[in-house]
Amino acid sequence: MNSSTRATLGVRQAQKLKTRQALLDAALKLLEEQSLSSLGLREVTRVVGVAPAAFYRHFRDMAELGVALVEESLGSLHVMIRAVLAEQQEAEEVIDRSVEAVAEHVRRHPAHVRFVARERHGGVRAVREAIAAELARFGDEVADALAAQEVSRGWSAEDVRMLAGLYVDHLVMTASAFLEASADEQRVIADTARRQLRLISLGRRHWRAA
Amino acid sequence: MNSSTRATLGVRQAQKLKTRQALLDAALKLLEEQSLSSLGLREVTRVVGVAPAAFYRHFRDMAELGVALVEESLGSLHVMIRAVLAEQQEAEEVIDRSVEAVAEHVRRHPAHVRFVARERHGGVRAVREAIAAELARFGDEVADALAAQEVSRGWSAEDVRMLAGLYVDHLVMTASAFLEASADEQRVIADTARRQLRLISLGRRHWRAA
DNA sequence: CCCTGTGGCAAACAGTTGTTTACTGAATTC
DNA sequence: GAATTCAGTAAACAACTGTTTGCCACAGGG
Structure with a gap:
């Protein structure tokens, strides 16, 4: 019953989009004080609170x-x-x-x-x-x-x-x-x-x- | 008798300026394909061919x-x-x-x-x-x-x-x-x-x- | 000519990085 | 209700990072 996600989206897919967005948000925040080429994958996952390997489920x-x-x-x-x-x-x-x-x-x-x-x-x-x-x-x-x-x-x-x-x-x-x-x-x-x-x-x- | 450095500069000082310039040149070259915040100190010294610690003689x-x-x-x-x-x-x-x-x-x-x-x-x-x-x-x-x-x-x-x-x-x-x-x-x-x-x-x- | 200042070196330090592996458990499908 | 899919995990990997240390070779001033 999450009003921010379409009812037609399965719980599965909705969760995935949620962490994907969390990764984007965390990256954007970190990028306020550094540039993309120096931003580490682990840095981002650490902020979100997921394992480093989880990153690859969303971005290459x-x-x-x-x-x-x-x-x-x-x-x-x-x-x-x-x-x-x-x-x-x-x-x-x-x-x-x-x-x-x-x-x-x-x-x-x-x-x-x-x-x-x-x-x-x-x-x-x-x-x-x-x-x-x-x-x-x-x-x-x-x-x-x-x-x-x-x-x-x-x-x-x-x-x-x-x-x-x-x-x-x-x-x-x-x-x-x-x-x-x-x-x-x-x-x-x-x-x-x-x-x-x-x-x-x-x-x-x-x-x-x- | 290096014509590119003033005669009043000792060999000592001239050499220092030379490696300093080499560091700047190497950095500038490397920066063609990345940004400064991701450029490593070791990366630069490696190109110049000096020890990593030598970097600190020129820049903090x-x-x-x-x-x-x-x-x-x-x-x-x-x-x-x-x-x-x-x-x-x-x-x-x-x-x-x-x-x-x-x-x-x-x-x-x-x-x-x-x-x-x-x-x-x-x-x-x-x-x-x-x-x-x-x-x-x-x-x-x-x-x-x-x-x-x-x-x-x-x-x-x-x-x-x-x-x-x-x-x-x-x-x-x-x-x-x-x-x-x-x-x-x-x-x-x-x-x-x-x-x-x-x-x-x-x-x-x-x-x-x- | 000896003494001193110093540019550069080698080695070691503790951290951090990206990536791979085999796995678990819950949502989905039939 | 059993079988399957798959987002996320934990652990291990080699490779790399910035920084400190003590040391050496040698130019330059006395």
């Missing part, structure tokens, strides 16, 4: 666990981005809304954000590639949203994609800047981010019109 | 070696940036010149660039802070150069610093994008980077004028 190695963490981490970000993109508002409002959304996302999922920022260029190839692929999908999604706006009339697909890339990069930079900042510094960062977006948006409106 | 631990690598890595970048900033040219030219300089820098010092990109958000606090401090100095330097240009007339110091931050971030993003790219992809990246800089420069010219 730490790299595979890392890829699973990428999906978990960027999944929530994906939801957030889609929500912001869906709102149809004035440019100024959409900027304020975006920065606020990023700030809140970092506040709610700091470990996820830190993990992505850290492993984006980290020492584990498979994880790097998973993050790159997911961020590329973000870029495409943003590009689609931009193309649908009337400001982009007459823009080539490449130019739209270029602008989308700029936005995604800026998002990632801003999010990781928030991470290590105190409350005071966070306000400064948010303010700077808004002005930067405003400047970009200005450049956008004058593109090919100058 | 790997974190200290990492900080030394930061200075080495960002030192060369610093020279490059200063050179570009010194040139007084038309906006369009300075953009082409900047992107070309970044591309060449990555071509000449890939391991250094990779190291900085990887450890900027990596698992070793001291190294993160050293990189952040150095990048902040870059930002100040760029800000000074921007402020001296007539386009910035009437700009507040904060706005100038905001724009400088945007440029520095863009530089780092572009450099790390170059890293894992093939020759073909590099051309695409360079082209995208140029267009992004052009858009930013456009926004800059219309700042507070719109």
Whole structure:
């Protein structure tokens, strides 16, 4: 009668998913203060409270666990981005809304954000590639949203994609800047981010019109 | 009579510097495929061909070696940036010149660039802070150069610093994008980077004028 | 020329790591 | 209700880690 698991899932399978999630959670916690390539399998199982060998029932190695963490981490970000993109508002409002959304996302999922920022260029190839692929999908999604706006009339697909890339990069930079900042510094960062977006948006409106 | 070391340096001191440099070089090479927090002291000394204990004659631990690598890595970048900033040219030219300089820098010092990109958000606090401090100095330097240009007339110091931050971030993003790219992809990246800089420069010219 | 400072060495230390093995006991299937 | 599946266990493995110790060879100053 566990309400958090579907009734159709057997007790067996549900338990397995539970420890799998426990492994992911423990790893994410440990990764707040070290990087994936130095995180040991025993370290993780010790925190969860299972035998080291149990790890292999869920992941081939730490790299595979890392890829699973990428999906978990960027999944929530994906939801957030889609929500912001869906709102149809004035440019100024959409900027304020975006920065606020990023700030809140970092506040709610700091470990996820830190993990992505850290492993984006980290020492584990498979994880790097998973993050790159997911961020590329973000870029495409943003590009689609931009193309649908009337400001982009007459823009080539490449130019739209270029602008989308700029936005995604800026998002990632801003999010990781928030991470290590105190409350005071966070306000400064948010303010700077808004002005930067405003400047970009200005450049956008004058593109090919100058 | 070693021409690469000052004549005033005794044989003693010169030898010490030589193995110290060998340790740094070996570490940098090993760091192309892993991150600092997983790099072992024995691993480094083994490559150099000295006893593990010899490491302590030069660094307290790997974190200290990492900080030394930061200075080495960002030192060369610093020279490059200063050179570009010194040139007084038309906006369009300075953009082409900047992107070309970044591309060449990555071509000449890939391991250094990779190291900085990887450890900027990596698992070793001291190294993160050293990189952040150095990048902040870059930002100040760029800000000074921007402020001296007539386009910035009437700009507040904060706005100038905001724009400088945007440029520095863009530089780092572009450099790390170059890293894992093939020759073909590099051309695409360079082209995208140029267009992004052009858009930013456009926004800059219309700042507070719109 | 001898004395001293010191960069590097060999060896030993207690811990820790990833992986394999044979196993147990409970949920599932028939 | 018996047979089967399989998540998790305990123990052992060789290989490796960072750090300390006492020692040596030798450059450099007196």
